[in-house]
Amino acid sequence: MAAVVIRYAGIRRILPLDAPTLLSALLEQAEVPLAKPCGGAHTCGKCKVRAYGALSPLSQEERRLLTIGEQLENWRLACAAEAVGDCTIEVGEAVSAQIQTAGQVNSWEGSSLFGAEGYALAADIGTTTVAVYLVSLSEPFSGACPSTSELNAQAPYGADVISRIASVSQKGVVPLREAILRQLDRLFISLLETAGVPKQAVRGVVLTGNTTMLHLAAGLDPSGIAAAPYIPQSLFGVLYSARGWFPSLSPAVQVYLAPCISAYLGGDLTCALLSSPLRQWELLIDVGTNGEMALMTPDGLFCCSTAAGPAFEGAGLRCGRTAGPGAIDRVAIREGIPDCRVIGGGPALGICGTGAIHAVAALLEAGLLDETGLLDERYGEEFPLQNGVVLTQQDIRQLQLAKAAIAAGADTLLHHAGVSCDRLAGVSLAGGFGSYIDPAAAMRIGLLPRISAPVVSMGNAAGMGACLCAQSEPALHEAERIAQDARTIELASDPFFNERYIEQMLFTP
Incomplete structure (x- = not known):
C-alpha cells in the first residue's frame, strides 16, 4: 500500500x-x-x-x-x-490572526440559568474566527474574563456561509460539526487549564453565532437557509446536554444556543444587541462575511442582513490574508508612492480587509482610482503596494460589491424607518473586523454612512452578550425578547435595496 x-x-x-x-x-x-x-x-x-x-x-x-x-x-x-x-x-505554518475577544458590556442582575456557583463557558462561533470565554457564576460579569481565540476550523469547507452550506450538501453535516466541536472542546480545556479551573466546576455552556454556524454546531442541515423561502430548521434559544457535544465536559453540563432572529440574523446579532443596547436612531453594524445590522427607532428595532462575502476578511483578494503578522493594515499614498504599515513589522506578506479599505481610500484621495472603481491606466490591472503584494482591479471590484451590500443595507433600514442619514445619533461597529476599521477610510469609500455623529467600536459584542447569557438568566430572557420582537427587513425582495445596491457600487466623493 x-x-x-x-x-x-x-x-x-x-x-x-x-x-x-x-x-x-x-x-x-x-x-x-x-x-x-x-x-x-x-x-x-x-x-x-x-x-x-x-x-x-x-x-x-x-x-x-x-x-x-x-x-x-x-x-x-x-x-x-x-x-x-x-x-x-x-x-506552511498556520496563519495567525488578530482576533478581537474583548468588548464593551452592560452589567445585569440575577443569577445564572446554570446555578449560582462554579463557572460557565461561552463561545462566539464566527464564520472566520472563534472566541471562547470563561465566566464566573458567583459574581456579576464586568466584561473582563479569561478568553482565547482561533481561526474557525471549518475554514477548509469554505470562507462564507453559502460555501459551507454547499459543502454540507456534498459531504453531509457531520464533518463540519465535528470540526467545530473538536475545536471548541480543545479551546475550552486549554482555557480552563490556563485559568487553573477544574473542568468539574463547569456548569454550562452558551454558544452564539450566525444561524448557519449554530446549525452546524447542532448537527442540523442548514440547506433551508440558502434557498427561498429561507427557512432554518431552528431559531434556537434551547438547551442541550453536553453529551455528544464536548467529551471533555460532564454530560450533566447544559449547552444553550443563543436565540436567532431569522435565517440570516443570528444569535450573534441578538447577543451584540444585548451587550450594547442601542439609543434611539442609533445604528449597529457587524461588518463581516454576513453583514448584520440593526436600527433602533421609536417603533422598535429594525434589522437586516446582507451578504458582503469574504473580501473584508482578506479571502478572495489576490494577496489577501487575515489580520495578523505580515498583513498590510494601513496604506497612504504620497506622490504616487504607497506607504504601508505591516502588522508586526517586517516585509509584507499580504493585505487584510482593513488594509484593503485603507488602500482603496488612499487611491481615491490620490486620484488614482475613479468613482467607478477603475484604476489609473498607468497601473494596468494591479497597484503595487509592498514586497510583491498588490491590490488588483478584481480585488477592487470585490470590495465594491461588499461595501455596496453593507451601505445599501444601512440605507434600506433608514428608508423603512422613514429617517435620513443625518438624523443618526451614532453608529456602533460590532465584531472583530469592526474593531479595526478606520471610520474615515470606511466613510471615504462609502462603506459607512457619512455622519458627524460618533462612530464607536464595540469590540466582540456578540461574545460579550454570550457571556451575559451565561452569567444572568434575566439577560438570557432579554436576548430571547430581542430576537422575538425585532422587525426583519428582507433585502432580497426589497426594490429599494436593489436600487440602492447599484447606486452604492460607485465611490462617490
Missing part, C-alpha cells in the same frame, strides 16, 4: 493511501488546517501546498491559478491535485 507523508509545523505524519485521493482530503484526515475560501470550487487559489512524488498531472485549474514559477517549484492546489502513490505534502 502506498503512503503519504505530511509535514506541518515541525510534525511528520504518515497516512496510508489505497486509492487516488485529493490532497485536501488527506490534510483534512490529518487535521491539518488549510485555507479554502472558495470551499474547493477551484476559484481562489488559496490552498497552495508543496507536493512531491506520485501525483496527478497539473489540472486546468492549477495551470490557471499557479504561476509558472510556482509550478516549477512543486506548488499544487490541494483542492485539485490528487495523490496517486507514494508522495509528500508540505504545508
Whole structure:
C-alpha cells in the first residue's frame, strides 16, 4: 500500500493511501488546517501546498491559478491535485490572526440559568474566527474574563456561509460539526487549564453565532437557509446536554444556543444587541462575511442582513490574508508612492480587509482610482503596494460589491424607518473586523454612512452578550425578547435595496 507523508509545523505524519485521493482530503484526515475560501470550487487559489512524488498531472485549474514559477517549484492546489502513490505534502505554518475577544458590556442582575456557583463557558462561533470565554457564576460579569481565540476550523469547507452550506450538501453535516466541536472542546480545556479551573466546576455552556454556524454546531442541515423561502430548521434559544457535544465536559453540563432572529440574523446579532443596547436612531453594524445590522427607532428595532462575502476578511483578494503578522493594515499614498504599515513589522506578506479599505481610500484621495472603481491606466490591472503584494482591479471590484451590500443595507433600514442619514445619533461597529476599521477610510469609500455623529467600536459584542447569557438568566430572557420582537427587513425582495445596491457600487466623493 502506498503512503503519504505530511509535514506541518515541525510534525511528520504518515497516512496510508489505497486509492487516488485529493490532497485536501488527506490534510483534512490529518487535521491539518488549510485555507479554502472558495470551499474547493477551484476559484481562489488559496490552498497552495508543496507536493512531491506520485501525483496527478497539473489540472486546468492549477495551470490557471499557479504561476509558472510556482509550478516549477512543486506548488499544487490541494483542492485539485490528487495523490496517486507514494508522495509528500508540505504545508506552511498556520496563519495567525488578530482576533478581537474583548468588548464593551452592560452589567445585569440575577443569577445564572446554570446555578449560582462554579463557572460557565461561552463561545462566539464566527464564520472566520472563534472566541471562547470563561465566566464566573458567583459574581456579576464586568466584561473582563479569561478568553482565547482561533481561526474557525471549518475554514477548509469554505470562507462564507453559502460555501459551507454547499459543502454540507456534498459531504453531509457531520464533518463540519465535528470540526467545530473538536475545536471548541480543545479551546475550552486549554482555557480552563490556563485559568487553573477544574473542568468539574463547569456548569454550562452558551454558544452564539450566525444561524448557519449554530446549525452546524447542532448537527442540523442548514440547506433551508440558502434557498427561498429561507427557512432554518431552528431559531434556537434551547438547551442541550453536553453529551455528544464536548467529551471533555460532564454530560450533566447544559449547552444553550443563543436565540436567532431569522435565517440570516443570528444569535450573534441578538447577543451584540444585548451587550450594547442601542439609543434611539442609533445604528449597529457587524461588518463581516454576513453583514448584520440593526436600527433602533421609536417603533422598535429594525434589522437586516446582507451578504458582503469574504473580501473584508482578506479571502478572495489576490494577496489577501487575515489580520495578523505580515498583513498590510494601513496604506497612504504620497506622490504616487504607497506607504504601508505591516502588522508586526517586517516585509509584507499580504493585505487584510482593513488594509484593503485603507488602500482603496488612499487611491481615491490620490486620484488614482475613479468613482467607478477603475484604476489609473498607468497601473494596468494591479497597484503595487509592498514586497510583491498588490491590490488588483478584481480585488477592487470585490470590495465594491461588499461595501455596496453593507451601505445599501444601512440605507434600506433608514428608508423603512422613514429617517435620513443625518438624523443618526451614532453608529456602533460590532465584531472583530469592526474593531479595526478606520471610520474615515470606511466613510471615504462609502462603506459607512457619512455622519458627524460618533462612530464607536464595540469590540466582540456578540461574545460579550454570550457571556451575559451565561452569567444572568434575566439577560438570557432579554436576548430571547430581542430576537422575538425585532422587525426583519428582507433585502432580497426589497426594490429599494436593489436600487440602492447599484447606486452604492460607485465611490462617490
